[in-house]
Amino acid sequence: MIYGRVALIGLGLIASSMAHAMRRGGLAGEIVGYARTAETRDVAREIGLCDRVVETAREAVEGADLVVLCVPVGAMDAVAREIAPALKPGATLSDVGSVKRAVIEAMAPHVPSGVHFVPAHPLAGTEYSGPRSGFATLFDNRWCILVPGEADRAAVDRLGRLWRGMGANVDEMDAGHHDLVLAVVSHTPHLIAYTMVGVAEHLEQVSNSEVIKYSASGFRDFTRIAASDPTMWRDVFLTNRDATLDILGRFTEELFVLQRAIRMGDGAQLHDYFTRTRAIRRGIVEAGQDTAAPDFGRVPAPEPGG
Numbered sequence: 624m625i626y627g628r629v630a631l632i633g634l635g636l637i638a639s640s641m642a643h644a645m646r647r648g649g650l651a652g653e654i655v656g657y658a659r660t661a662e663t664r665d666v667a668r669e670i671g672l673c674d675r676v677v678e679t680a681r682e683a684v685e686g687a688d689l690v691v692l693c694v695p696v697g698a699m700d701a702v703a704r705e706i707a708p709a710l711k712p713g714a715t716l717s718d719v720g721s722v723k724r725a726v727i728e729a730m731a732p733h734v735p736s737g738v739h740f741v742p743a744h745p746l747a748g749t750e751y752s753g754p755r756s757g758f759a760t761l762f763d764n765r766w767c768i769l770v771p772g773e774a775d776r777a778a779v780d781r782l783g784r785l786w787r788g789m790g791a792n793v794d795e796m797d798a799g800h801h802d803l804v805l806a807v808v809s810h811t812p813h814l815i816a817y818t819m820v821g822v823a824e825h826l827e828q829v830s831n832s833e834v835i836k837y838s839a840s841g842f843r844d845f846t847r848i849a850a851s852d853p854t855m856w857r858d859v860f861l862t863n864r865d866a867t868l869d870i871l872g873r874f875t876e877e878l879f880v881l882q883r884a885i886r887m888g889d890g891a892q893l894h895d896y897f898t899r900t901r902a903i904r905r906g907i908v909e910a911g912q913d914t915a916a917p918d919f920g921r922v923p924a925p926e927p928g929g
């Protein structure tokens with residue numbers, strides 16, 4: 624056991640996956656949960672997600688050794704303000720928000736002295752939300768980034784042990800770098816997926832039923848991403864504004880380069896570009912970062928005709 628009592632605030636995909644993963648590893652003596660709506664609290668009780676589901680966030684954090692805010696990024700400020708007076712001295716306060724600079728700015732002013740604030744971000748998720756969507760293996764072999772700043776080393780190491788116990792690999796970063804990296808590997812790709820699905824929807828010459836019927840696998844992957852929670856992603860783009868706009872600007876420049884190559888019939892440029900991007904994908908598969916990739920991606924391609 625790593626913590627005696629863990630409080631999870633906001634019982635959606637990430638909190639419910641944490642609850643399952645902590646149980647699987649025997650990592651918490653007691654898991655206490657709080658959700659804003661009575662409906663979510665009722666579902667959590669019905670499926671036995673936590674040992675106790677309580678009626679207020681303050682009640683949930685009382686006596687907890689670890690408190691994790693699992694609410695949308697835009698709600699972190701209000702929740703931190705509300706629970707701060709009830710936090711136990713010596714407790715660790717963490718979060719799982721997808722953006723780190725804005726969350727730290729929102730939460731840090733409320734953290735009482737004697738409470739260790741260790742922000743975190745598990746790089747794992749699905750397009751589903753709510754208390755029924757979680758599963759114990761969500762974090763297996765994925766990364767969790769801790770953004771500890773000047774936090775107490777023993778508290779940081781303890782939270783790292785919890786995430787490793789839930790199956791994740793743990794790294795540390797500063798908040799600004801985290802937000803830039805995530806703008807590249809998660810936030811801008813989501814925006815592009817949302818946009819591509821929007822383009823298909825707005826195309827007058829192709830009906831929505833044709834889009835659904837003939838949806839090829841590349842587009843299907845876009846639609847999966849574009850089904851992600853609207854509140855969560857609204858907050859991500861509003862709070863990681865600068866990094867996302869930076870990456871989006873670079874994306875637009877590269878898009879124009881490819882657009883020009885297509886217009887000019889420059890096959891060599893297209894081939895060279897796609898050869899370089901393929902190497903990146905192969906690197907991800909070889910590093911074991913896409914567990915869904917078939918094995919033949921990791922061995923040389925078969926001989927023609929073989």
Ligand SMILES: NC(=O)c1ccc[n+]([C@@H]2O[C@H](COP(=O)([O-])OP(=O)(O)OC[C@H]3O[C@@H](n4cnc5c(N)ncnc54)[C@H](O)[C@@H]3O)[C@@H](O)[C@H]2O)c1
Nearest residue numbers: 633634635636637659693694695696698720721748752753
């Ligand atoms: N879904 C992902 O892929 C993913 C991955 C990593 C991190 N995150 C981050 O984890 C956090 C939770 O995401 P999730 O996917 O579990 O979302 P979710 O929608 O499944 O759950 C969010 C929970 O927060 C509650 N909530 C919403 N607004 C609230 C408020 N103002 N006050 C109190 N509770 C409120 C909701 O009722 C719900 O129970 C977000 O900060 C998100 O950025 C998400």
Ligand SMILES: O=C(O)C(=O)C[C@]1(C(=O)O)C=C[C@@H](O)C=C1
Nearest residue numbers: 721745746747748749750808809
């Ligand atoms: O796999 C997915 O559905 C996700 O979108 C998960 C994903 C990602 O971009 O990888 C999304 C947001 C996070 O903060 C972390 C992980």
